[in-house]
Amino acid sequence: MARREIPEIDERQCTACGECVAVCPTECLAVWNALAVLGNVHACVSCGICERICGFGAIQMVAEYE
Structure with a gap:
């Protein structure tokens, strides 16, 4: 079983500013x-x-x- 890391988003901290979406090279994040x-x-x-x-x-x- 392979291990990898994925982003976990804390709903209490997220302001939906979109900075993470803008820098994601694979466009896997969205607001x-x-x-x-x-x-x-x-x-x-x-x-x-x-x-x-x-x-x-x-x-x-x-x-x-995985």
């Missing part, structure tokens, strides 16, 4: 219903750019097992 969401988990390349760009601490990369 929907006033929250950032991981729309296509399979497109995520685990780069962590979204976590680093979020100024609100709303995104944390967490392990996912």
Whole structure:
């Protein structure tokens, strides 16, 4: 079983600013219903750019097992 990391978004911290969406190289994040969401988990390349760009601490990369 392979391990990779995907972004987990904290609804309490997310302001739906869209910064994470703008920097995602695979366009797997989106703002929907006033929250950032991981729309296509399979497109995520685990780069962590979204976590680093979020100024609100709303995104944390967490392990996912495939």
